[in-house]
Amino acid sequence: MTKKIGTKILGTGSFFPDKILTNADLEKIVDTSDEWITTRTGIKERRISQEHTPTSELAYQASVQALKSANISAAEIDLIVVATITPDMMCPSTACFLQNKFGIKTKPVFDLAAACSGFVYGIAVAKAFIASGIYKKILLVGAEELSKITDWTDRNTCVLFGDGAGAMVLSASEEQEEGILSISLGADASYWDLLYLPAGGTVNPASERTVKEKLHTIKMHGKEVFKVAVVKMAQVAEEALILSGKSLDDIKLIIPHQANMRIIEAVAKKIGLPMERVFVNIHKTGNISSATTITALDEAIKCGKLQKGDIAELVAFGGGFTWGAAVIRI
Ligand code: COA
Numbered sequence: 001m002t003k004k005i006g007t008k009i010l011g012t013g014s015f016f017p018d019k020i021l022t023n024a025d026l027e028k029i030v031d032t033s034d035e036w037i038t039t040r041t042g043i044k045e046r047r048i049s050q051e052h053t054p055t056s057e058l059a060y061q062a063s064v065q066a067l068k069s070a071n072i073s074a075a076e077i078d079l080i081v082v083a084t085i086t087p088d089m090m091c092p093s094t095a096c097f098l099q100n101k102f103g104i105k106t107k108p109v110f111d112l113a114a115a116c117s118g119f120v121y122g123i124a125v126a127k128a129f130i131a132s133g134i135y136k137k138i139l140l141v142g143a144e145e146l147s148k149i150t151d152w153t154d155r156n157t158c159v160l161f162g163d164g165a166g167a168m169v170l171s172a173s174e175e176q177e178e179g180i181l182s183i184s185l186g187a188d189a190s191y192w193d194l195l196y197l198p199a200g201g202t203v204n205p206a207s208e209r210t211v212k213e214k215l216h217t218i219k220m221h222g223k224e225v226f227k228v229a230v231v232k233m234a235q236v237a238e239e240a241l242i243l244s245g246k247s248l249d250d251i252k253l254i255i256p257h258q259a260n261m262r263i264i265e266a267v268a269k270k271i272g273l274p275m276e277r278v279f280v281n282i283h284k285t286g287n288i289s290s291a292t293t294i295t296a297l298d299e300a301i302k303c304g305k306l307q308k309g310d311i312a313e314l315v316a317f318g319g320g321f322t323w324g325a326a327v328i329r330i
Contacts (some may be wrong), residue, residue: 005172007130008179009330010072010137013065014166014298015058016285017049018194023159030155037159042261046162046286048147056097058165062295066139066167067112077169078135080109081125083118083142085319086149087111090200094143115195116257116318118142118290119166120185123314123326126170127180136172141165142290149197153218160259161218162286167296175200178329182244183312184236185324189233191228194221195319209237218309225321229263233288234270237296237315240325251327252310253300257317258282267315279305289318306330 020047022131023034037043067074082095095109109293116119119142126138143165152158154293173179198204199215210216233256241248256264261282268278279300290296293314300306308330315325 003174004176005131005133006174006176006179007127007170008173008175009328010169011066011068011070011170012166012168012294012298012301013062013067014062014070014164014295015065016047016295017053017058019048019050020045021048026159030158032155032159039219040262041160042280043060043159043283044283047164047178049145049163054097055084055086055143055145055165056088056090056094056101056137058145058163059098059141059167060101062143062165062187063139063141064169066169070169071160072137072169074104076137077139078107078137079129080107081112081122081141082141083112083114083122083140084144085113085115085118085197085289086145098141114290114318114322115320116259116287116289116292117185117316117320117322117324118318119294120183120314120316120324120326121322123180124183124324127183130170130172137168138170140170141167141267142292143293144289146218146289149217151214156222157220162288164285164288165296166291166298168294180312181246181327181329183324183326184239184243186232186236187320187322188210189320191321194224195219195321226260226263228321229259230266230270231318232321233257233267233315233317236323236325237267237271237313238312240313240327244327246311246327250311251277251313253277253279253306253312254315255279255293255296255300255312256315258285258296259287259317262299288304292316301330304309
């Protein structure tokens with residue numbers, strides 16, 4: 001019988017633009033207050049990229065760090081996957097631009113779109129490619145510039161989002177008990193119109209009308225998104241835990257998608273985990289979609305909250321709706 005191939009995590013990295021947009025800054029742009037944003041979301045500030053800095057640049061900076069921590073060169077990577085809903089262009093993929101920055105050729109690259117669940121979906125894709133023996137070393141990136149698809153006159157959404165990128169290097173391993181231990185994914189597209197970006201695709205190609213009506217920016221029904229997010233994140237976290245064969249006591253830290261502090265607290269309560277074992281950095285980042293779980297994981301490792309051998313669980317939820325969880329050993 002052929003031996004099963006495991007997947008281990010060789011390194012992680014993250015990158016944020018320098019510019020900080022605080023709640024006080026937002027008070028000058030829309031009718032809002034630091035008090036409202038803090039109590040309703042937990043967000044105090046978020047990072048915003050420069051007008052002419054593309055998503056691939058954030059992806060590149062995070063990837064350089066991840067490769068350094070993995071102690072390998074870009075030339076050793078067999079596949080690059082970039083999870084994003086804010087690509088540099090519709091075509092080619094942001095993964096192509098990232099590859100070009102590294103100057104490596106002939107290796108396959110592609111983007112993955114699963115909104116805020118993108119990085120966890122990407123972990124599943126990476127694990128499948130490695131387990132099948134097709135590729136041995138994969139660079140997986142979650143990179144977003146949500147500031148560029150935000151309506152800065154809409155107080156319902158503009159206070160929530162930010163920019164940033166995180167990266168992970170995964171590799172084949174003979175060991176089954178390290179790296180990616182289990183994954184559970186799901187989606188229910190009947191909810192598509194609760195969180196979406198109407199124009200720029202084939203339904204509403206870019207036109208004078210789409211620009212005038214601000215259809216190139218995120219539209220959201222926050223209250224409805226909130227309710228489904230809590231239920232699905234708690235459910236998928238439990239499913240992945242069961243699949244991993246571990247118990248909640250084995251999990252050192254849960255790293256949930258950072259969309260709203262109240263969603264995070266409600267999910268923790270539902271699965272019976274004290275907040276001391278839930279990683280939160282939303283106050284500094286806002287919601288950065290597919291980059292949230294990986295940048296939070298990288299920070300948890302860097303600040304020593306997760307150490308070699310520890311088990312963590314990433315839990316995500318996003319537009320679609322999509323959701324997913326991965327139990328990992330660092
Ligand atoms: N500042 C001040 N007031 C605001 C505001 C802001 N930035 N945004 C909305 N409001 C107002 C609303 O207009 C509403 O006023 P009204 O009662 O006069 O109509 C009031 O605040 C309450 O709005 P409500 O919808 O009840 O707030 P909420 O408690 O549901 O919080 C969200 C709103 C968006 C923070 C919350 O619903 C949320 O986070 N949802 C999930 C969003 C999300 O996670 N999206 C990404 C998923 S991946």
